[in-house]
Amino acid sequence: MAPTLSTPTALPALEARLPQRRELVTEVPGPRSRELQERRAAVVPRGAVSSMPVYAEDADGGVIRDVDGNSFVDLGSGIAVTSVGASAPAVVAAVREQVEHFTHTCFMVTPYEGYVRVAEELARLTPGDHAKRTVLFNSGAEAVENAVKIARLATGRQAVVVFDHAYHGRTNLTMGLTAKTMPYKTNFGPFAPEIYRMPMSYPYREENPALTGPEAARRAISQIEKQIGAGSTAAILIEPIQGEGGFIVPAEGFLPTLADWARENGVVFIADEVQSGFCRTGAWFASEHEGVVPDLITMAKGIAGGMPLSAVTGRAELLDAVHPGGLGGTYGGNPVACAAALATLDTMRELDLAGRARAIEALVVPRLRALAEELGGAQGPIGDVRGRGAMLAVELVKPGTQEPDPETTKAVAAACLAEGVLILTCGTHGNVIRLLPPLVIDEQLLGDGLDVLETAIRAAV
Structure with missing residues (x-):
């Protein structure tokens, strides 16, 4: 069941370094x-x-x-x-302190506590009380690409299901996962294979306005079963609220029905929370609004107050299925970005x-x-x-x-x-x-x- 969240009635002013007012002193652009x-x-x-x-x-x-x-x-x-905020005091202080000690050692070479602490925080914050593991990267596209890698390896299957209007990134694989061609995909192919696009629940633009969320999910599931087969499907990848595609909120029941089918069929349910995560939708993660517990969650954007950091957090058995050395990257989980993330999460809680x-x-x-x-x-x-x-x-x-x-x-x-x-x-x-x-x-x-x-x-x- 989705959590009950109270709504404050006002936005009290917070301390700020710059005057919080609109002011034009030249033409725009100047x-x-x-x-x-x-x-x-x-x-x-x-x-x-x-x-x-x-x-x-x-x-x-x-x-x-x-x-x-x-x-x-x-x-x-x-x-x-x-x-x-773009210069949150706690984030600035954490970054300053970290750079005074070291800016980089590479977690794959000489690890450090900040990476571990971020992983511990994400295990606590993400939905579900199962055992979790986290791996850190630099961008949302990297997180999505690695989530697909993990799902394919853990299941031994290849097909990945995505949805109309989806946006998942600009790397070769994530361009293939993304729906919109211009400007993201035009003339950049060929793209990675075994990607299948299904109809999204888009309440405003449904041909049948009475279509419910579960019915829209069953429409997609029917196509998955006919075109791919559950036994060949590695993952369902979906933004709980679509971002670049138009801030589309699926009808109630769409996400839980998809997640239930995935669980029943051994398909990894991946929630792309790159844009919707970290308090943006009024909960830590948009999946929480309908009580959905993803197998894997991809995160970036709001995680570190403007420093480049992304993450894949998910079920321990999925991430631990990957062989040693199969996940990583030179800058993934950079110590300065990790320090910024810890300060960002503290600020989100405190405020x-x-x-x-x-x-x-x-x-x-x-x-x-x-x-x-x-x-x-x-x-x-x-x-x-x-x-x-x-x-x-x-x-x-x-x-x-x-x-x-x-x-x-x-x-x-x-x-x-x-x-x-x-x-x-x-x-x-x-x-x-x-x-x-x-x-x-x-x-x-x-x-x-x-x-x-x-x-x-x-x-x-």
Whole structure:
């Protein structure tokens, strides 16, 4: 059964080093950012894009200050990374202390306590009371790729099931696991074999709106059994809330039904919590909302306050099935990143950031749903408002239809930037505004950012 979580009614202000306010002192982008953009064009390939044309100089709490002195409301958190803020005092202190001792020895050569402590913390925090093991890496894609390796070796099977709208990374294997072709996959193939894509539960876009979560899961299971066979399936890999694909929250019962089938058939159930983990959805992990206990969990982003770290945590018998030397990497579980992770997890506990995520949802969702009604309800440009905690989305459509409206979505993001608010877009069709504020943002700053967003949506539609 899913845990019962109380929701705070307010977001009390926390101490911050930078003033927590929006302030524009130049045009956007300003002259220094434009200068840096010119320098960048001469040395950085065009394939490495940035969604914002402003260059950061400082960041703290819910604010990013650029090189021209403009202060922006941060509603992106570096794609759900800086949940504790971009310069959280405990993280800064932990990093400083660690680098004064050593920056690297390689855990595969000369191990250290920080790695072990992170593994102990993840064993305690992740769902389930079974014996667990953890291996650390650098990025979410690395974690996902290694989870697939573990599942294949432990089961002796090859097929991996993924879902429509999924995003799992940019390495060769994880590109194959990812659904969206442009910009992630186009002309980068061939991709790894034995990957099978199944229909996702996407309540807003279901052809049959009455389809329940268990029914949507059985639809996918039927295809798995017909196209692959349970005996050939190594793993089901799924984001409990899809990220890049559009912040899609599956219908209730979808995840538990898939997990139950996997357990009954010896299939490894892998929850990709790279974006949804670490208090982001109002629980430590999004799997917890429906009481799902994954066999393996992949984690990154919010784990270490901005330092590069990722992890695979799961059932001991699965990870211990891998032969010695079969898991690792030169920088995996770097000591500085481990120190940052331990400070990040302490900060999340001390400030109850899961509770703050639920408070953010309680503040944001009613406002956005009221805006949707104001603009025409079901026939208006806001097709759906969804999400959990501080992982929230607005899907924009052409009024009177469910046709995606990526042009208006881009216009809204640009209008917000011009007024000093940074928001991200996502979705298979590029028509979803996603909100990922730092969990330490205060109510006044969040409200100011929402004011700008609402004005931008009204103007664009």
